[in-house]
Amino acid sequence: MxxxxxxxxxxxxxxxxxxxxxxxxxxxxxxxxxxxxxxxxxxxxxxxxxxxxxxxxxxxxxxxxxxxxxxxxxxxxxxxxxxxHRRPAAEGRTGRLGRVTVSCVDGEWHAFPARLVSEVLRLRGWRVDFLGAQTPTPHLIAHLHHTNPDAMLLSGSIPTHLPAAHTAITACQAIGVPVVTGGRAFGPDGRYARALGADRWAADAREAAAVLEAGLRRPAPSVTRQAVDDLPHLVDQEYTTVAQSRPRLVKQVLTDLDSRFPAMRAYSDAQRERTAEDIAHLVDFLVTALYLDDASLFTDFLTWTAGILEARGVPAHSLVTGLRILADQLHDFPRSLGMIEAGTDAIEGDRPGPAPAHE
CATH class of the missing domain: 1.10.1240.10 (Methionine synthase domain)
Known part of the structure; x- marks a missing residue:
């Protein structure tokens, strides 16, 4: 060879x-x-x-x-x-198998996986409209109205965009376009794709091609269903309340870390800014875990983040301190407290989790 x-x-x-x-x-x-x-x-x-x-x-x-x-x-x-660009231009325009749209979830800027899927589908004989990263859902729906594709392939790498993915899935289906989801955000086995009502989930480009080749039934156009129809736990309003409190929570955790994590007092402005970003990510993952009622989404993020911090010489204990401060702020929210406790146990037990997409 x-x-x-x-x-x-x-x-x-x-x-x-x-x-x-x-x-x-x-x-x-x-x-x-x-x-x-x-x-x-x-x-x-x-x-x-x-x-x-x-x-x-x-x-x-x-x-x-x-x-x-x-x-x-x-x-x-x-x-x-x-x-x-080595292929004849006409080859990508014909689409002998049909036409599909490939796009990233609104807010998702990791477009490389979706680009790979697009190129594989073109090789297989599909006409592909590749919309790239961060496509706002209203613009996505306008495009689908204009092109009437056989399917919408929606890619997401970061789980915090799953609420936006849910909105896109239901909007596409409401106009009669079936949705195939893919990417790390939807879970290693597609569990979040199923929870959000996607028509199918594909683990990789070849599986996505196989799903399309097998055929997808178009959903009957309908009024867009509400998030609570797929996720009944949202009726408790805990997700909504915590999500709306995000700016206050991030600010309070950062403030309290100054007194409870002494090493932070010596941080430069750049280090403090990075710490604020890390806290914001922590709160965002907690909010998304509340949306899906899945603590593992939060604990996987925390164990991955602990590894990232340790590789950069920052002790994982700083995360535990932040979690305890966050728990103090959310003492009236039972689902949040349960997830924070599970996250603390995961870090202190040093249990590795699958890597979310890098930032």
């Missing part, structure tokens, strides 16, 4: 190019593989996608910087574009 047909060798070469910031070298890797008859789908899903996953893992372990992570991702995106 030639080195240029060995996917593990191709991954190694592409990784070296992207981490060195060598865009031309990265494109040369896939060009040479194509010349050796490695097919595009293999390059997309077995070479480029694993390299992108490694970029995130290396950032999380503090082995590459944020700037390196951004540069490597940008190069990987250009590699995908270079592959796509």
């Amino acid at each position: 030639s080195d240029l047909t060995d996917v593990s060798e191709l991954r190694r070469r592409l990784w070296e190019a992207v981490v060195d910031g060598d865009e031309y070298g990265a494109v040369d890797v896939v060009d040479a593989a194509l010349a050796e008859s490695v097919d595009e789908e293999t390059l997309l899903l077995e070479v480029i996608a694993p390299v992108q996953e490694r970029i995130g893992s290396e950032w999380a372990a503090n082995r590459i910087t944020v700037a390196q992570e951004h540069a490597a991702t940008a190069i990987n995106e250009r590699v995908v574009a270079a592959l796509a």
Whole structure:
């Protein structure tokens, strides 16, 4: 077997190019593989996608910087574009199997997974409207009215955007367009996709293609259902109340950390700003866990964050202190307190959780 047909060798070469910031070298890797008859789908899903996953893992372990992570991702995106631009223009416009729309959830800016899905579907014979990152739901629905696709493929990497995903799912279905969801935000087994009423969930691009090829029944157009119809626990209003209190909660936790976590007094302005961002993420994940009534969403985020902090020399105990302050502020909210207790136990027990998408 030639080195240029060995996917593990191709991954190694592409990784070296992207981490060195060598865009031309990265494109040369896939060009040479194509010349050796490695097919595009293999390059997309077995070479480029694993390299992108490694970029995130290396950032999380503090082995590459944020700037390196951004540069490597940008190069990987250009590699995908270079592959796509090799195809005849007419090939992507015909759509012999039908037409679909691929988009990220409103607020979601990790567009790379959705781009991979789009390119695989085009290779399989679909006409794809790829809308990219952060598509506002009203604009998404306007596009669907205009194009009337066979399906909407909705991508999300960060779980805190799941309430927005729920809105998009119900809006698409209300105009008769079935929704296939994918991405880490929807849970490793698609549990959140099912909870939010999506028509189907796909673990990866090949599964998404298989779902489409098997056919999806169009939902009957109807009045958009309410969130509580899918998630009856929302009737207790705890999610709504805590979500509305988010600015106050973040400010209070940051203020109280000054007195209860002495090391913070020596923080620079930049460190304090980063701490405020971390607290905001913590509250956002708690709010989303309340929306779905799933404590594991919160605990997985906390154990992942503890690992990120430890890799950067920040003790995980600072998270526990923040959680205790948050519990003091939410003493009248039983679901919140239960999730905070579970999160505290997870950190103190040092139980690893699956990695959410990196920031």
